Amino acid sequence: MTSSDFSQALLVTSKRFILNSSRTSKQGTLINVGKESPEYRALTNTVTMAAEDMAEIGLAAGQMALVRTEFGEAAFKAEAGKVPQGMIFIPYGPPTCQLMGGDTDGTGMPTSKGWEVDVVPL
Amino acid sequence: MGGKVTCTLGEVKQRADFIIYWGGNPAECHPRHFTKYTIMQKSKFLPRGRKDRTMVLVDIRETKSVKAADIFLQVKPGKDFELITILRALVKDQAVSDEQIAETGLTREVLDDLVQRMKAAKFGCLFFGMGLSMTRGKHMNSAALLTLAAEMNAFTKFVAMPMRGHGNVTGADVIMRWQTGYPFGISFNRGYPRYNPGEFSTVDVLVRGDCDAAFIIGADPGATMPQPAINHLKRIPTIVLDPHVTHTSRLARVHITTAAQGIGAGGTAYRMDEIPMPLKPALKSPYPTDEYVVRRLNEAVAAKPFWLPEGKVPPMLTAQV
Numbered sequence: 412m413t414s415s416d417f418s419q420a421l422l423v424t425s426k427r428f429i430l431n432s433s434r435t436s437k438q439g440t441l442i443n444v445g446k447e448s449p450e451y452r453a454l455t456n457t458v459t460m461a462a463e464d465m466a467e468i469g470l471a472a473g474q475m476a477l478v479r480t481e482f483g484e485a486a487f488k489a490e491a492g493k494v495p496q497g498m499i500f501i502p503y504g505p506p507t508c509q510l511m512g513g514d515t516d517g518t519g520m521p522t523s524k525g526w527e528v529d530v531v532p533l
Numbered sequence: 534m535g536g537k538v539t540c541t542l543g544e545v546k547q548r549a550d551f552i553i554y555w556g557g558n559p560a561e562c563h564p565r566h567f568t569k570y571t572i573m574q575k576s577k578f579l580p581r582g583r584k585d586r587t588m589v590l591v592d593i594r595e596t597k598s599v600k601a602a603d604i605f606l607q608v609k610p611g612k613d614f615e616l617i618t619i620l621r622a623l624v625k626d627q628a629v630s631d632e633q634i635a636e637t638g639l640t641r642e643v644l645d646d647l648v649q650r651m652k653a654a655k656f657g658c659l660f661f662g663m664g665l666s667m668t669r670g671k672h673m674n675s676a677a678l679l680t681l682a683a684e685m686n687a688f689t690k691f692v693a694m695p696m697r698g699h700g701n702v703t704g705a706d707v708i709m710r711w712q713t714g715y716p717f718g719i720s721f722n723r724g725y726p727r728y729n730p731g732e733f734s735t736v737d738v739l740v741r742g743d744c745d746a747a748f749i750i751g752a753d754p755g756a757t758m759p760q761p762a763i764n765h766l767k768r769i770p771t772i773v774l775d776p777h778v779t780h781t782s783r784l785a786r787v788h789i790t791t792a793a794q795g796i797g798a799g800g801t802a803y804r805m806d807e808i809p810m811p812l813k814p815a816l817k818s819p820y821p822t823d824e825y826v827v828r829r830l831n832e833a834v835a836a837k838p839f840w841l842p843e844g845k846v847p848p849m850l851t852a853q854v
Contacts, residue, residue: 446777446780482761483760494594513760516671518671519718519734519737522671524663524667525593
């Protein structure tokens with residue numbers, strides 16, 4: 412997707428969400444299978460969000476969505492789940508690394524939770 | 534602000550009748566925490582186990598840990614610091630406006646009830662996770678929570694403990710602390726330790742491109758750090774010691790496979806309450822231990838002439854080489 416396509420898509424369906432990346436127990440067990448395993452990759456490439464939010468931006472379950480921050484972007488498979496409206500949830504992994512900026516605000520700790528992102532159906 | 538009023542998990546198991554998890558999801562991230570140390574254990578002082586304990590969960594979303602909680606407080610994202618500050622005020626009967634409380638997504642009744650329960654507890658414990666330390670506010674959120682725990686001791690016994698993740702991250706902090714006086718973000722490049730998070734911390738050093746080599750032991754920054762830091766690891770010679778193939782080992786120039794700690798290699802690991810635990814290897818590994826590899830590397834480096842032009846090692850370094 413080019414930046415102009417992206418800007419156009421933003422006008423039509425985009426909404427700002429708060430990204431909450433975290434760990435899951437399934438992820439913990441899959442580490443033992445391997446971070447290169449298809450199951451682990453599928454898990455870390457899935458975005459969970461409220462069904463109402465998905466309907467609002469025209470995103471169907473199983474559809475790919477582009478999540479974009481000011482630092483980077485990555486595509487995730489969407490699924491509906493128990494997440495408050497206005498928030499999206501993604502398990503930590505290489506795709507979330509692409510969304511993170513390098514600034515630590517002088518703390519040494521990068522911001523990996525609670526920052527605003529755009530979600531656009533692909 | 535400063536300092537941590539804390540205890541061991543053994544004391545929590547024996548005595549804590551009021552437990553708050555803040556910004557953590559132990560049901561998924563620390564699955565044995567409830568059953569081994571906090572809410573399920575019966576003890577001398579809490580003989581009825583779960584029935585003698587109250588558990589409060591504070592989080593921005595309904596996680597799997599909610600089912601285990603007696604009280605769930607859903608705070609608005611990014612409002613943890615405000616909520617802790619309001620609690621600190623309410624504990625001391627200071628005025629807080631309804632607007633200030635509403636900003637956190639909670640009500641005065643809920644917070645008054647929480648404060649009353651905290652004061653009525655015999656032994657309270659605040660466990661805090663990355664939901665607190667990796668959102669806006671970062672270490673200030675943690676510091677505010679530690680202050681709340683300290684101030685609660687004017688009324689009853691109260692402690693706080695971070696929910697550390699991964700194997701032995703506490704050990705890294707503890708060892709650095711007793712060797713240098715600092716827990717992380719330390720530079721040795723002048724021959725003595727200097728501490729400055731944001732300058733010498735790993736992510737910052739990598740993002741700025743300050744280092745021209747990286748040596749990584751038992752960690753996978755290639756799957757956890759921000760992309761600019763990962764990009765620098767790809768650019769420079771990176772050496773990884775890890776039992777597994779990881780994202781970091783894939784980008785590294787050298788990957789030395791080592792024995793898994795606690796399975797094929799012995800040693801000491803620190804529990805999240807900073808108690809050292811001996812590890813006994815259950816199996817014999819064909820791979821060397823991390824310690825063996827690091828010792829061999831140290832010996833090889835020590836055998837080379839010192840990097841200063843005259844090749845003389847400054848006296849302050851001789852003890853370390």
